Amino acid sequence: MIKMIKPIVNVSKVIDPYNAVIVGFNGVLSDGAGVKKEAIDALIGMKRAGKHIVLLSNTSLRVSSLVKYLHANKVPVAVFDAIVTAGEILHYKFKSRQGEFAALGTTYYLLGDQSDKGVFSGLDYFQTDNVAKAEFLYMNSVAKNTDTIDSYLPSLEHAASLGIPFVCAGNDTSSYKDGEISLAPGAVAEQYAVLGGKIITLGKPDAKILAYGLDGIPDVKKETVMVIGDNIATDIKGANLLGVASVLVSKGVHVNFLGEGYIPDVAKTRELATNFDAYPDFVISNLRW
Secondary structure, three states: OOOOOEEEOOHHHOOOOOOEEEEOOEOOOEOOOOEOHHHHHHHHHHHHOOOEEEEEEOOOOOHHHHHHHHHHOOOOHHHEEEEEEHHHHHHHHHHHOOHHHOOOOOEEEEEOOOOOOHHHOOOOOEEOOOHHHOOEEEEOOOOOOOOOHHHHHHHHHHHHHHOOOEEEEOOOOEEEEOOEEEEOHHHHHHHHHHOOOOEEEEOOOOHHHHHHHHOOOOOOOHHHEEEEEOOHHHHHHHHHHHOOEEEEEOOOOOHHHHOOOOOOOHHHHHHHHHHHOOOOOEEEOOOOO
């Protein structure tokens, strides 16, 4: 049975049956250069309608850093029942050193953006600028929005030859940086796996991450949960895996394929969904109340 994908202009028209809403950050609230005014209005509308709202992002930012960003961009943080980031969970994993994190060691080589090292804040981990001395690779974001896989290939090939594991914040293969769609760590991790390297990724579409975001919200039933995201491979796939409804924001990370239209292109959305085997219930051009 083919799942219907319904185009909508306002989320208020379809939100009544849902009491818990999981929203993404990049592409939903932020365009990589600021926060979308329509999205803020939608958050306020949802809260006034009595909805529980969870901000769940694959960003490497710690929650405190994300909250500072939201405050700076006039987002009323009180609308959120919970804020969960891949960076915050990674920080806990690095701190607890359990499971596959127990064997990582403490010396890392940082790929990409050198400015955000919040996941290691207050922990006994050490950065090296020599791949051969690293016990694991870590990546949170590309260094600049023009980076390609080739920018990282020499380091990846060197590390793979040494059998060094790669820890990646989030699974996104593309995201926003400085207002432009760019390569994301998930794509670099995929390349590392192709080279034979071991990868450890954390974030959506893992259904356990989405379920964790809903933890503590009263009367949560799968049929009353809606996920709103711009990435079909992480947000929508995660919603499908959890068995909950979802809304794809078309003017997000897939805008080059889905187009800039105010009314989303359903045929293009279905093509994208089929390619990723991830199907939204609704598609909207921007999060709009």
